[in-house]
Amino acid sequence: xxxxxxxxxxxxxxxxxxxxxxxxxxxxxxxxxxxxxxxxxxxxxxxxxxxxxxxxxxxxxxxxxxxxxxxxxxxxxxxxxxxxxxxxxxxxxxxxxxxxxxxxxxxxxxxxxxxxxxxxxxxxxxxxxxxxxxxxxxxxxxxxxxxxxxxxxxxxxxxxxxxxxxxxxxxxxxxxxxxxxxxxxxxxxxxxxxxxxxxxxxxxxxxxxxxxxxxxxxxxxxxxxxxxxxxxxxxxxxxxxxxxxxxx
Numbered sequence: 001x002x003x004x005x006x007x008x009x010x011x012x013x014x015x016x017x018x019x020x021x022x023x024x025x026x027x028x029x030x031x032x033x034x035x036x037x038x039x040x041x042x043x044x045x046x047x048x049x050x051x052x053x054x055x056x057x058x059x060x061x062x063x064x065x066x067x068x069x070x071x072x073x074x075x076x077x078x079x080x081x082x083x084x085x086x087x088x089x090x091x092x093x094x095x096x097x098x099x100x101x102x103x104x105x106x107x108x109x110x111x112x113x114x115x116x117x118x119x120x121x122x123x124x125x126x127x128x129x130x131x132x133x134x135x136x137x138x139x140x141x142x143x144x145x146x147x148x149x150x151x152x153x154x155x156x157x158x159x160x161x162x163x164x165x166x167x168x169x170x171x172x173x174x175x176x177x178x179x180x181x182x183x184x185x186x187x188x189x190x191x192x193x194x195x196x197x198x199x200x201x202x203x204x205x206x207x208x209x210x211x212x213x214x215x216x217x218x219x220x221x222x223x224x225x226x227x228x229x230x231x232x233x234x235x236x237x238x239x240x241x242x243x244x245x246x247x248x
Contacts, residue, residue: 001055001146001168003046004106006099006113006125007074008036008089009067013118019217026217028066035070038114042174044184045144046112047078053146056080058106062089062098068200075195076187082198087205090213092124097208099125100132108169109149115140115173126173135169142177 011017012032020027035043049055059074060083061067071082085098103111111133116123123139130137136151142161143154146168153164153172187195229237241248 001049001053001110002106002108003049003055003057003110003112004103004108005039005043005046005057005059005074005079006111006129007039007043007059007061007070008114008117008119009033009061009063009070010036010117010119017219019219023216023218024214033066033070035073036114036117036119038116038118038173038175040184041176041178042112042114042172043074043077043079044179045174047185048179049110049146050078050080055110058083058108060085060099060102062087062095062205064088071200072195073187075198075200076191077185078191080198082200084200084202085205086202090210092122093128093211094208096125096128096132098205099129101206102203103129103133103135110146110151110168111135111171112174113171115175123173126171130171133169133171135171136166137171137173138164138166139173141172141174144172144174144178 010033012034015031018027019025043059046055046057050057057079058081059071059079061071062085064086067084071084075082083102085102087098089095111129113126113129115126126139127137138153138155140156141153142156145152149168151166151168151170153166155162155164156175156177227240229240238248
């Protein structure tokens with residue numbers, strides 16, 4: 001079984017975010033980038049298939065040379081090889097189009113992508129990728145078992161879980177629950193050394209138009225001042241909730 005894990009190069013949530021050029025561009029200065037958390041759950045599950053079922057695991061990312069440390073981390077975790085599509089990830093459609101070319105050329109059986117990336121939270125790429133490659137698709141995936149060409153998936157739905165029987169080729173949008181957080185892998189020294197010798201192939205992009213464009217970015221408004229009310233002064237609390245907060 002050939003597995004391709006899609007990796008997004010995203011800012012660490014602890015990084016301080018700023019915008020430049022009048023709020024039209026994301027300022028990457030001083031920002032630490034990591035593997036998208038949803039993708040990391042998927043990569044860990046792919047490692048299980050590699051170790052238990054002898055699958056081969058490649059990772060792919062769309063972006064410039066700045067994404068290569070993130071791909072090297074994926075290699076250090078255990079992926080066999082990495083592919084970088086040498087173009088900026090402008091929007092979901094363009095990214096899906098680039099990934100579809102990689103999937104088709106590589107004849108992959110299973111594509112594991114994150115349900116969404118934590119930078120733009122678009123959640124569009126896995127579904128469009130499945131449509132472009134004529135593969136089955138399960139999103140919000142929190143469980144996956146493969147037996148030959150048959151797949152059993154569990155996905156999160158409103159108020160519960162849904163079990164799905166499908167077949168390969170398959171694209172999933174994975175998330176927390178696909179593996180437990182305690183099962184996520186941290187590269188060790190041996191893995192880091194081996195990753196330096198593993199292939200990281202840079203491919204030029206296929207022609208793809210961006211269908212959306214970010215016009216501007218804006219930070220959330222700062223939180224307002226807090227008013228403290230004495231626990232014994234219920235009348236004042238009711239007045240504030242009614243006249244100022246207007247919630248009662």
